[in-house]
Amino acid sequence: MQEHLVALEERMQHLQQAIRQALTQHDTAQAGALGEELRRAQRAWNVLCGLEDDPPAQPEPAASPAAADNQGVLPVRDQVRQALALLTVPAAPKLLSQVCHAFFSGALNTARLTTLRRDEERSFRSAPYARPYYICSALTSDLLSPARGLLALSTWPLEQRTVGPLTQRVHFLTSALRLVDAAERLAADAPLPQPAEQLLQQYSRDIHGHTRGPLDLDALRRAAAAELEIHADDDADTRTEAARRARLQLGDAEQIFGNTLRNTTRLHRTS
Numbered sequence: 001m002q003e004h005l006v007a008l009e010e011r012m013q014h015l016q017q018a019i020r021q022a023l024t025q026h027d028t029a030q031a032g033a034l035g036e037e038l039r040r041a042q043r044a045w046n047v048l049c050g051l052e053d054d055p056p057a058q059p060e061p062a063a064s065p066a067a068a069d070n071q072g073v074l075p076v077r078d079q080v081r082q083a084l085a086l087l088t089v090p091a092a093p094k095l096l097s098q099v100c101h102a103f104f105s106g107a108l109n110t111a112r113l114t115t116l117r118r119d120e121e122r123s124f125r126s127a128p129y130a131r132p133y134y135i136c137s138a139l140t141s142d143l144l145s146p147a148r149g150l151l152a153l154s155t156w157p158l159e160q161r162t163v164g165p166l167t168q169r170v171h172f173l174t175s176a177l178r179l180v181d182a183a184e185r186l187a188a189d190a191p192l193p194q195p196a197e198q199l200l201q202q203y204s205r206d207i208h209g210h211t212r213g214p215l216d217l218d219a220l221r222r223a224a225a226a227e228l229e230i231h232a233d234d235d236a237d238t239r240t241e242a243a244r245r246a247r248l249q250l251g252d253a254e255q256i257f258g259n260t261l262r263n264t265t266r267l268h269r270t271s
């Protein structure tokens with residue numbers, strides 16, 4: 001629960017800063033939309049702290065082989081949250097599986113992820129905010145629709161859950177930095193596990209080109225940070241604008257799970 005509280009507190013702080021900026025620019029519509037999102041985050045925080053009654057929730061499905069691969073392994077939903085919390089960016093099932101295997105010693109059943117996202121949306125629509133977090137899709141910056149094959153956490157701000165033309169590379173570089181930090185923590189007490197080293201070697205090859213020799217975490221961090229600096233501002237501008245439109249045009253469920261196809265044409269025309 002502590003991790004969920006921290007995530008919500010970070011989200012509320014981000015929203016408060018965004019509201020101040022909107023008010024400075026005299027954008028009252030944006031400030032109002034952000035204020036409503038801040039109230040929802042505060043309500044979720046109150047529920048977690050026991051300061052407000054939790055809305056009636058649908059019962060969680062019983063544990064099964066599809067939910068947990070074997071005894072002692074977290075359910076798929078918790079595994080996905082754990083991997084996403086480490087990466088801090090939306091990710092595809094393959095990467096989530098690699099992160100779980102490399103850093104959490106668990107095998108992620110990726111076949112469950114498609115139905116998991118649908119189950120999360122059904123749960124939210126039947127009892128909004130009954131859970132402290134939801135596994136959801138990232139949102140495309142143009143149509144605000146679900147980004148195919150990219151999962152995110154509902155507790156992240158919209159800007160963090162939105163993807164634009166440059167975002168794939170930005171997220172790759174961001175996740176590289178996060179995984180380097182995680183690898184250094186692991187290597188402080190024992191040799192880096194082989195799955196973690198193999199995953200970081202993949203990142204190193206993509207950033208440096210073909211490399212030989214042992215994995216150099218410091219060199220990988222420097223290269224990822226240098227390239228990230230080139231793309232980060234332009235990508236952030238695109239996602240900030242998309243998040244602004246999402247807050248103005250979408251309801252609560254659509255802000256988390258994406259706009260439905262029947263509305264994308266209308267949204268595109270009015271953006």
